[in-house]
Every structure is written in C-alpha cells, then in structure tokens.
Amino acid sequence: DIQMTQSPSSLSASVGDRVTITCRASQSISNYLNWYQQKPGKAPKFLIYAASSLQSGVPSRFSGSGSGTDFTLTISNLQPEDFATYYCQQSSSTPPTFGQGTKVEIK
C-alpha cells in the first residue's frame, strides 16, 4: 500500500495568513492526488483533484501543486471558515490511502 505522510500535523495561523501543507507519498503517484477539508462532526469536503485542479465552487484561495511524491496545498488569505483539518489522498492505486491529516487552528 502507498503510505501518505502529511506535515505538519497541526499549525496555528491567523486570518489573512498564507498556509502551506505538505503531503508526501511513499512512491511516485504522478499527480493522482486529492485534497479534502473536514470540520468537526462533519463529513470531508472534496477540494482538489489531480494535484492542482480545483473542484467547482471551491474558493480560488485554495491551490495545489506537485507531482511524483511531493505535493502541497496552499491556502492564501486564510479565512475564518478555513479552520479545519485537511487530508490528502492518493488515487494512483488501490487501496486509496489518506494522509493522517493537518489541523489548521486559529492563532
């Protein structure tokens, strides 16, 4: 199975900040990488697929990049509703696997 490792596990940031979350795959996954946002008590919400393609309706302050084994999710101009936990997920091979999550907290 492909292991996905996110860093950091948590971070504190202020409204208006630029935040970057890293996701690393244990082997090359090309750009078969998705990102999700999860708020407490809610289901994950799909944000980005193919490493950098934004789902319709997702604000443009979210962006993704990377290929191979190293990927990033960037949130520019952090908004109050962005405080949540973010997960990466690889869809290169079965089983699909998730990173352990990165919690973005209010500073």
Add this chain to the structure above:
Amino acid sequence: QVQLVQSGAEVKKPGASVKVSCKASGYSFTDYHMHWVRQAPGQGLEWMGWINPNSGGTNYAHKFQGRVTMTRDTSISTAYMELSRLRSDDTAVYFCARERASDWNYSYFDYWGQGTLATVSS
C-alpha cells in the same frame, strides 16, 4: 442535487454485526462506485472498500476481508455496509462516499454521506 443520506447511530456489543445504509438521490445510482471510509474517534480516514452498484461487484481492503460485506438495492438506490465480529476498536464514524472519475482516470470522492457513528461496547 446529489445527496447521500445514511442511517442513524448504532450501539453494538463485541462480536455482533452492524449494518449501515446509504441512500443516494439526485443522480443515477448505478453509474458511480460507492466507497466506505471510516474514522475512529480523533483519528484519520481509513478506506474499507467499494461496491459497483451496477454489477454488485466489490473490492474490500485486506484489513476487512472476511468481516465486511457491501451490498446494494438498486430499486431504492441504497448501498449497505455490514461489518461483523465487531471489536471495541471498530468504534468509528462510517461514511459512504461516491467515487467520481474524470478524464485521464483521475478519481476522487466528490460526495459523502453525513456519517454513522457505530459504538462497540460491552
């Protein structure tokens, strides 16, 4: 609009089974694979398997093989996930999630159910 509505919370004793339903609406149920993902309290997301609602074919994570059964009833656009021989560490929120595949075979979970908490306790 696409909706996945899951059944309510369950409390089970160790060794019992739990069956969770996921009713789909707003799209053609048989056109998309349905996956099940679970999340233990305070933990991350763990994939359990998928069912092809059209054929009934399934693919389970190795960890759950022999304990999980995914079925569907196309007449009511509902998918089911049954987990047997429950242990305390099966306590988790169980989600159904629709798989969407785009060009170049990029797949992702675009819609999720609200989650069903299954508590395993003696």
